[in-house]
Amino acid sequence: MGIVLGAGLCASFAILASCSDHHEASPTVKVDTRPFTQGCRGFTTRPGAATIERAYPQVSFEYAVQLVHHPRDAYWYVVEQGGTIRRFADRPDVSESELVVDLRDTVAMLGLEDGLLGLAFDPSFESSGNVIVKYTRKAEETDAAARLAVARLHSDNGGATFEPASLREMLTVARPQTIHHGGPPRFGADGYLYVPVGDGGWDPEMRAQDLSMIEGTVLRLDTSVEPYAVPKDNPFVGTPGARPEIFAYGLRNPFGNTFHPTTHELWVGDVGLATWEEIDRIVPGANYGWPIREGAHCKDGVECDPTGLTDPVHEYLNYGGSAIVVGSIYRGQAFPETRGHLIFGDFVNGRIEELAYDGEKAQAKLLVESGLNITEMTEDANGEILVVELGGRLFRLVPATHVQAVPELLSETGCMDMSNPKVAPRGLMPYEVNMPLWSDGADKYRWMNIPEGTKIKVREDGSWEMPVGTVLVKNFFNHDRPMETRLLVRHEDGEWGGYSYEWDADRKEARLLEGGKAEYFDGLGWSFPSRSMCMSCHNAAAGRTLGLMTPQLNREIEYADGHRENQITELTRAGWFAEPPGDPSTLAKFVAREDTEAPAADWARAYLHSNCSHCHRPGGPGRGTANFTFGATLAETGCGLTPELDPLGIENAEVIAPSSPEGSVLLARVSAIGAARMPPMGTAVVDALAIDHLREWIATTPQCD
Incomplete structure (x- = not known):
């Protein structure tokens, strides 16, 4: 609230x-x-029509971002963002999981959106033993924040373990910021690998509209050869200057995704900036408009030309505090009226909905306000929906019996x-x-x-x-x-x-x-x-x-x-x-708001905890890596940190620039009104007292120790 x-x-x-x-x-x-x-x-x-209950309640994980079933055996695989993959037996009473691979020597979780991001079993897994993984690692370039990689990983024992030394990168790209890498890769019914790639963060160069770059795209790769081949029918094969791997473009952060079980179309949830979340049906060669548009609307209300841009199938207002996660097309028995509908949710607010689409019109309906930080929704062998939360617990969507x-x-x-x-x-x-x-x-x-x-x-x-x-x-x-x-x-x-x-x-x-x-x-x-x-x-x-x-x-x-x-x-x-x-x-005590004589640093840190840390903390939904909890170090709070989003016109901006209130994006956002404002929800009046204390604190902070 x-x-x-x-x-x-x-x-x-x-x-x-x-x-x-x-x-x-x-x-x-x-x-x-x-x-x-x-x-x-x-x-x-x-x-709502549904509620959630713990699934596999005796197992839990750390920073869980994906749940994948073995193509043949009764095992679930959990991708942990920190760089590990664990598996557990697909039994309700399972009490333990086992580590199948540890890639932490390679994977770098530099920010809240980095790390090990996805796993896909190759269609030839039974014979090849190969899976595809997507992750970030440290960049070789001095001007890049991270490097995004798609790689093969091999198992000699049917998936019981994977050998870290077998990791072979097939595609890498330098990332300007440590955010917006897109969701997990998936194989389509055509046998090709589809890889969603985000725009890499704040995008003044409009990378997502540049076909010579793979930012803000969905890639389509033939992994039957090494490192990979480009399918001949990819839409930009033969287009001068275009990356032929691109299947569709103009996306911001295509995170959750799924294939329709009958039409085999890829559906993607594209995370918006400050106003609109959208669901897109991916069409070969389509341009979904980012950063010209957010959803079906000109970005920031500035007039734009929609010619050649593809509208989303569905969009909803995010009020500055949402991040869409597309799940599966429902095939189960628990919700008969929901069969054939797309299940989607939201990482930030935990809302889970169904989307009915008849080819022309889409209509969303609430299933449950789960309250979870949802990272993925997938289906079990019976077509019922499993929900993964970042904190590592697994849930099942079930009918509400006594609302x-x-x-x-x-x-x-x-x-x-x-x-x-x-x-x-x-x-x-x-x-x-x-x-x-x-x-x-x-x-x-x-x-x-x-x-x-x-x-x-x-x-x-x-x-x-x-x-x-x-x-x-x-x-x-x-x-x-x-x-x-x-x-x-x-x-x-x-x-x-x-x-x-x-x-x-x-x-x-x-x-x-x-x-x-x-x-x-x-x-x-x-x-x-x-x-x-x-x-x-x-x-x-x-x-x-x-x-x-x-x-x-x-x-x-x-x-x-x-x-x-x-x-x-x-x-x-x-x-x-x-x-x-x-x-x-003898107990800790925050400075009272009315205590105007308190040291500016104590007042400011208490203010940031109360007004910002519910999102900006480890595991929180806030963008960027700044941690505004009271116990964070000054460096963790963002002192000396280059902002990962729009610096609001501040040259050489830092989140907190020591001794420079004018160079601090933090102060600019607290002082702003409109889309640039932080916190983004529930306030439209500038807090003059807070601005005075924050300015004094930053001005009297000489360095980021």
């Missing part, structure tokens, strides 16, 4: 009874004569005293954070609760793991007018869902929104997030709850009865922790 949310349900996943039994022994407030709330109303699963409707009215949730929405209902725990996410100056009021008999676990990094059954409540006010209430709910499957309620003009009720919308409140433009937008920020890498961590809540606040206490102490007395964090005076 792009917000810092609280937590709490009084019971798990039904219409809940009174919370009083849970809180009478250790009430949230010491002197509060109001009646207890009748309990936040939970719901068992996320809305309980989300309450349409906020008054029906039991999470709000409708007569006083600034104050937590009795039995729910109010809280504040030291450094809140900037929300265009809106006032915010937060509270949380957890189910009876559950506890909060404090992780090693100080973030809090909230129990299943948690609901998080946050209210947004423009002066004294309530605008929006957001709930973040941890469902019974352990995953989270976000829900937004818009307050009526008379301020007496708030109503559930099915999607995002924009509104004005007394001159303040306000963006209501969709459910998928909520999970873009509340992603798995960020721990979902964002603001609930010890350094943020290590703060004294005033409770409803007028007494003041440190929140860590109050929650400890209430018995909410599995293991109390300890004496607040």
Whole structure:
């Protein structure tokens, strides 16, 4: 949601009874004569026709990017981005995986999008023992950030192991940045290898429109000879100056891809920049328009000539926080009405949908808001959908059997005293954070609760793991007018869902929104997030709850009865922790936003953690390699780092240029309005206080130690 949310349900996943039994022994407030709330109303699963369940729950992996089945034997192969491939037996009760090859001496995971990117079994595997792998490694050139390679790898034992020494590169290309390498290679029904290649990052030279280069293309190769041959019917064979390997072009980052089982056409999900995600049906010789267009729209709203450009089959707005992942054409039995439809999802927001296409019109339909950072969706032997998340767990898409409707009215949730929405209902725990996410100056009021008999676990990094059954409540006010209430709910499957309620003009009720919308409140433009937008920020890498961590809540606040206490102490007395964090005076503490006398570095680092690190961190969905978590080193934060995206006209730009606010893209993006703005969602008003502190911090940082 792009917000810092609280937590709490009084019971798990039904219409809940009174919370009083849970809180009478250790009430949230010491002197509060109001009646207890009748309990936040939970719901068992996320809305949609489907839900997800763990598949092969006893095995998990690190930075999993692809799941591939052996062409004959009952084994799954998992490609781990760091440079390894593991396999496990295709049995529900499998409890271990085995390493089949370690390529870490060759593969370089230089950034969040580098590393081992894909595996494809050669059609002749049974006789040749060959597979194709795609990866990045260090570049030989001083002016390149990485080198992308497509290579053969050999097995002498049917795929039980692969010999690293057998690796033979067939095609390599220098990459200008460490992003946008495209998705895994796949063999088509024609026996040829199709290799999606991204544009390599920020593309002012329009590489994706240059047929002499392979950036922003799908390549088609004949691998029956070494290193490879070009199929004679490739569309640009014989075209002067063109690379004959190119099958289609004008793509930005063609990541997820699949072949249609009957038409044998390649379908690709092309990751957009700041506005549109698209699905393309790949036609020989077609130009999909990047960077002239994003989706079917002229890039950045600048007038362009669409002549000769191929429209996507489907597109959707990404609100600056999406990355499309195309899965498989559904062939299973669990969803009869979905057969023949394309399954696609989103790496950032976890939304999984189906796309019906009749050759002319395409229509998408939600299946589930999974909340996962999806890297691939593939099908098992029965045609059912398996989902791979970057964190290494595998899931299966199954029908939702007991969906309980989300309450349409906020008054029906039991999470709000409708007569006083600034104050937590009795039995729910109010809280504040030291450094809140900037929300265009809106006032915010937060509270949380957890189910009876559950506890909060404090992780090693100080973030809090909230129990299943948690609901998080946050209210947004423009002066004294309530605008929006957001709930973040941890469902019974352990995953989270976000829900937004818009307050009526008379301020007496708030109503559930099915999607995002924009509104004005007394001159303040306000963006209501969709459910998928909520999970873009509340992603798995960020721990979902964002603001609930010890350094943020290590703060004294005033409770409803007028007494003041440190929140860590109050929650400890209430018995909410599995293991109390300890004496607040000895614990980490973020600078408070209102502490204008604090050192600029401490203020700035706390601000970056609260406003940027939910995306820009290891494993997070943010583009580039900068890590804005509070504990990152200055160099990891981006000091001295060349930006991988548009430098916004700054000459010799760095993410953070020491002693040079004017040379720092970070400051430019926080100061921007529109497509260049960071964070990209939920804010349209510049945070002047943050800009002052960031400028002072950068100006007084002499070097990147």
